[in-house]
Amino acid sequence: MRKMSVTGRAFRVYNALNRKYFPAVVLRTFFDKLSPFFNLWISAEIVTGLYEGWERDRVFLLVAIALAGNLVIRVMAALLTRAVNTQQRILDDNQAAAFVAQTLSLDYAKLEDPEIRTLRRKIMENACINSYGVVYMRNNFRNAVDGLFDVLLSLLFFGEMLSLASNAGISLLGIILIAGMLLCMAGSFIYTQHSGKKLALSMEKLGDVLLKENRFSNGFDLSGQDVRMYRQMEKVSALQNKLAKDHRRLFKEVNTTRYLLGLPARFLQWLTTLCSYLVVCLYCVLGAFPVGSVIKYTGYLNRFFGGIGNLMHGMESILENEPYLKVYLEYFDLENDMYQGSLAVEKRSDKKYEIEFSNVSFKYPGSEAYALKDVNLSFNVGERLAVVGMNGSGKTTFIKLMCRLYDPSEGEIRMNDFNIRKYDYREYLDLFSVVFQDYKLLSLPLGNNVSSAAVWDAEKAESCLREVGFGERFAEMPKGLDTPLYKNFDDEGVNVSGGEAQKIALARALYKDAPFIILDEPTAALDPIAEAEIYAKFDEIVGDKTAIYISHRLSSCRFCDKIVVFDEGRIVQVGSHEELLCDTDGKYYELWNAQAQYYTDKKEVSGA
Numbered sequence: 055m056r057k058m059s060v061t062g063r064a065f066r067v068y069n070a071l072n073r074k075y076f077p078a079v080v081l082r083t084f085f086d087k088l089s090p091f092f093n094l095w096i097s098a099e100i101v102t103g104l105y106e107g108w109e110r111d112r113v114f115l116l117v118a119i120a121l122a123g124n125l126v127i128r129v130m131a132a133l134l135t136r137a138v139n140t141q142q143r144i145l146d147d148n149q150a151a152a153f154v155a156q157t158l159s160l161d162y163a164k165l166e167d168p169e170i171r172t173l174r175r176k177i178m179e180n181a182c183i184n185s186y187g188v189v190y191m192r193n194n195f196r197n198a199v200d201g202l203f204d205v206l207l208s209l210l211f212f213g214e215m216l217s218l219a220s221n222a223g224i225s226l227l228g229i230i231l232i233a234g235m236l237l238c239m240a241g242s243f244i245y246t247q248h249s250g251k252k253l254a255l256s257m258e259k260l261g262d263v264l265l266k267e268n269r270f271s272n273g274f275d276l277s278g279q280d281v282r283m284y285r286q287m288e289k290v291s292a293l294q295n296k297l298a299k300d301h302r303r304l305f306k307e308v309n310t311t312r313y314l315l316g317l318p319a320r321f322l323q324w325l326t327t328l329c330s331y332l333v334v335c336l337y338c339v340l341g342a343f344p345v346g347s348v349i350k351y352t353g354y355l356n357r358f359f360g361g362i363g364n365l366m367h368g369m370e371s372i373l374e375n376e377p378y379l380k381v382y383l384e385y386f387d388l389e390n391d392m393y394q395g396s397l398a399v400e401k402r403s404d405k406k407y408e409i410e411f412s413n414v415s416f417k418y419p420g421s422e423a424y425a426l427k428d429v430n431l432s433f434n435v436g437e438r439l440a441v442v443g444m445n446g447s448g449k450t451t452f453i454k455l456m457c458r459l460y461d462p463s464e465g466e467i468r469m470n471d472f473n474i475r476k477y478d479y480r481e482y483l484d485l486f487s488v489v490f491q492d493y494k495l496l497s498l499p500l501g502n503n504v505s506s507a508a509v510w511d512a513e514k515a516e517s518c519l520r521e522v523g524f525g526e527r528f529a530e531m532p533k534g535l536d537t538p539l540y541k542n543f544d545d546e547g548v549n550v551s552g553g554e555a556q557k558i559a560l561a562r563a564l565y566k567d568a569p570f571i572i573l574d575e576p577t578a579a580l581d582p583i584a585e586a587e588i589y590a591k592f593d594e595i596v597g598d599k600t601a602i603y604i605s606h607r608l609s610s611c612r613f614c615d616k617i618v619v620f621d622e623g624r625i626v627q628v629g630s631h632e633e634l635l636c637d638t639d640g641k642y643y644e645l646w647n648a649q650a651q652y653y654t655d656k657k658e659v660s661g662a
């Protein structure tokens with residue numbers, strides 16, 4: 055029952071993506087199936103006509119009907135095949151679009167949740183193994199409809215067969231043969247059910263290897279320098295060979311199992327066919343059926359039994375697929391649970407926004423440890439705030455909470471006296487220009503990347519690029535702002551280095567011109583000269599905005615009004631560079647001294 059309801063729901067959700075696909079499949083299958091039935095019927099009529107010595111014109115008319123009927127059926131089937139292929143393409147596209155849309159609509163916190171990542175990965179991997187999921191349902195729906203038409207069309211002709219047979223009276227042999235036929239069919243069905251389970255076990259092992267092969271081709275960067283430098287080519291090849299060998303072995307095993315398990319079923323099917331021939335011949339000999347009917351009725355009976363088998367097998371496979379459909383539905387049923395506020399963010403020309411963290415603690419979804427603990431901090435418009443601390447001390451998490459990518463587990467963050475959850479989310483996000491440590495550029499034109507829009511202000515975009523030191527490189531861009539970045543979608547795309555990409559990401563933050571500018575390790579990929587240039591211009595770049603810099607290079611934070619020191623998720627110190635250096639027991643002093651030997655001279659170390 056549960057399997058039926060999950061499958062039914064999945065079918066409705068999938069069908070809604072393109073309502074023309076399944077009707078097209080049904081219609082195409084009907085015409086496909088019509089062909090053998092029509093040919094059986096017309097051939098039997100022609101043979102009977104010839105045997106019984108009908109007039110030549112009558113026989114020729116039958117031949118003409120046979121040719122014309124075949125032509126119409128074939129043309130219709132070809133047209134409908136084309137329609138099915140077109141509709142299938144549309145269905146696949148809509149399905150992919152729905153998946154992307156659902157992913158993009160999720161809250162960041164949901165998207166990053168390890169359980170939800172696993173769910174997403176499972177859907178993709180299931181589809182790779184054996185097209186499990188919606189595609190498996192679709193394919194088996196086709197098989198079931200195929201079988202159903204065989205059964206229905208045979209039944210249409212059964213009436214004629216039964217009424218002719220009844221004219222011949224009851225024959226004991228006939229009854230025995232019909233009972234034998236039904237028994238063999240039932241036996242074949244029960245046996246196929248039983249053997250299907252054994253085959254499924256063997257398929258599972260093959261699926262496991264297919265999954266690993268898929269991970270191998272997606273997960274190994276074969277062009278990687280490290281693979282070469284550390285001479286890991288042999289290991290990579292050995293892994294690939296092992297997977298290929300396992301694949302071949304299990305593939306052979308599955309095929310042998312399928313063949314051996316199939317033998318008894320085939321034997322039973324053969325017995326069913328034998329009985330059907332004997333029954334039809336018997337009634338022919340008894341004079342109930344015309345001679346040509348031997349072809350027709352044995353054909354119908356075979357199609358009927360074959361159809362029942364396909365219908366049952368299709369239905370069973372559809373239901374077996376239920377666990378994969380469940381995962382699919384689970385993903386599409388995900389709803390965002392972050393509170394969506396409606397308070398409008400005041401557009402202040404003086405950019406007077408004050409942010410305050412009050413007793414904020416946070417654990418990442420699925421994690422038991424606090425990434426932030428009891429954070430209390432406020433800062434005002436125009437301030438230059440530096441956030442420093444060792445790796446993993448909570449700096450990035452602090453920013454992610456401020457931008458509401460996550461909500462605090464405890465405590466609250468307020469902006470201008472209101473909890474940030476109360477603000478309209480989009481409007482709130484508009485307040486921040488952020489360059490994350492793991493920023494991403496898109497394989498789209500440069501202008502599109504800088505402006506984050508399809509149409510951009512060229513002058514503003516160019517000036518932002520110049521401000522961050524991208525001017526010279528920009529002059530070399532073959533199509534200026536229209537130059538596509540990277541070659542993923544365009545052969546004329548331009549590859550940029552890590553440092554250049556970081557500058558573009560900085561320009562994007564400037565272009566947005568939001569009241570808060572947040573830079574998380576903004577210069578990590580820049581060379582020292584480019585870094586020095588950017589720092590020299592920071593004041594000019596940032597202007598009257600509130601700026602938050604996260605850096606593990608303390609020397610680059612000295613010019614900030616306020617430095618906040620994080621350690622193991624807590625704020626352990628707040629103050630100016632000079633103030634913090636005075637506390638020789640403090641974390642800042644420790645970090646500064648650890649780095650000072652690389653970046654500064656002795657005078658600075660002492661804080662003079």
Ligand code: ADP
Binds near residue numbers: 166445449450
């Ligand atoms: P920092 O920016 O100072 O290097 P983070 O804010 O990135 O530190 O990390 C703080 C802590 O939270 C670390 O212990 C880190 O391992 C953990 N953490 C970061 N991101 C995640 C995540 N997505 N899921 C679980 N834990 C995370």
